[in-house]
Amino acid sequence: GENVEQHPSTLSVQEGDSAVIKCTYSDSASNYFPWYKQELGKRPQLIIDIRSNVGEKKDQRIAVTLNKTAKHFSLHITETQPEDSAVYFCAAPPKADKLIFGTGTRLQVFP
Amino acid sequence: GAGVSQSPRYKVAKRGQDVALRCDPISGHVSLFWYQQALGQGPEFLTYFQNEAQLDKSGLPSDRFFAERPEGSVSTLKIQRTQKEDSAVYLCASSPVGIGARQPQHFGDGTRLSIL
Numbered sequence: 001g002e003n004v005e006q007h008p009s010t011l012s013v014q015e016g017d018s019a020v021i022k023c024t025y026s027d028s029a030s031n032y033f034p035w036y037k038q039e040l041g042k043r044p045q046l047i048i049d050i051r052s053n054v055g056e057k058k059d060q061r062i063a064v065t066l067n068k069t070a071k072h073f074s075l076h077i078t079e080t081q082p083e084d085s086a087v088y089f090c091a092a093p094p095k096a097d098k099l100i101f102g103t104g105t106r107l108q109v110f111p
Numbered sequence: 112g113a114g115v116s117q118s119p120r121y122k123v124a125k126r127g128q129d130v131a132l133r134c135d136p137i138s139g140h141v142s143l144f145w146y147q148q149a150l151g152q153g154p155e156f157l158t159y160f161q162n163e164a165q166l167d168k169s170g171l172p173s174d175r176f177f178a179e180r181p182e183g184s185v186s187t188l189k190i191q192r193t194q195k196e197d198s199a200v201y202l203c204a205s206s207p208v209g210i211g212a213r214q215p216q217h218f219g220d221g222t223r224l225s226i227l
Contacts, residue, residue: 104153
């Protein structure tokens with residue numbers, strides 16, 4: 001069935017270090033892969049997304065890579081800052097009308 | 112409006128009561144989604160509208176859950192005879208185009224529902 005696995009579930013890094021979160025999806029029909037950041041008690045916010053015809057996309061300190069053959073995609077945050085601390089969710093749409101989210105990664109950046 | 116608006120932000124109800132949650136999507140957005148987010152979990156898909164048509168309701172947990180979007184704008188999620196397990200944050204999201212899930216979705220702040 002449709003499944004998105006996300007690792008790790010928690011991640012602690014020192015300010016300035018890099019953080020990497022990985023997701024694997026099961027349905028090859030997925031062709032759009034967003035990443036959301038959710039702070040405690042707030043709405044999920046789209047931070048970056050990638051389509052299947054692209055292998056990598058960058059936006060300042062954030063990058064996403066996609067390996068369609070292996071069905072996995074990763075979020076990379078460089079030069080982490082305390083305000084990057086939040087829960088991050090990956091997602092994939094096995095169908096045009098349904099987005100399946102990963103289980104989330106709680107990122108803590110220590111000053 | 113500037114973003115997706117949901118009301119109420121918090122709702123407390125007694126088990127067995129009916130509740131109605133409202134979502135105002137971004138003006139002009141064609142696609143509207145409802146998700147349920149349990150504590151510590153990712154959002155789980157409930158249902159999807161394209162304009163006023165409900166194209167997918169496969170994620171609704173039971174027939175106690177009902178959603179509508181009669182004029183293709185505001186949507187209401189209704190839960191009848193609420194149970195404790197319905198306690199969660201209910202999120203609404205919208206996107207500007209018809210193939211909704213494969214375009215950026217913009218979320219509201221959600222309604223935190225607590226069933227006593």
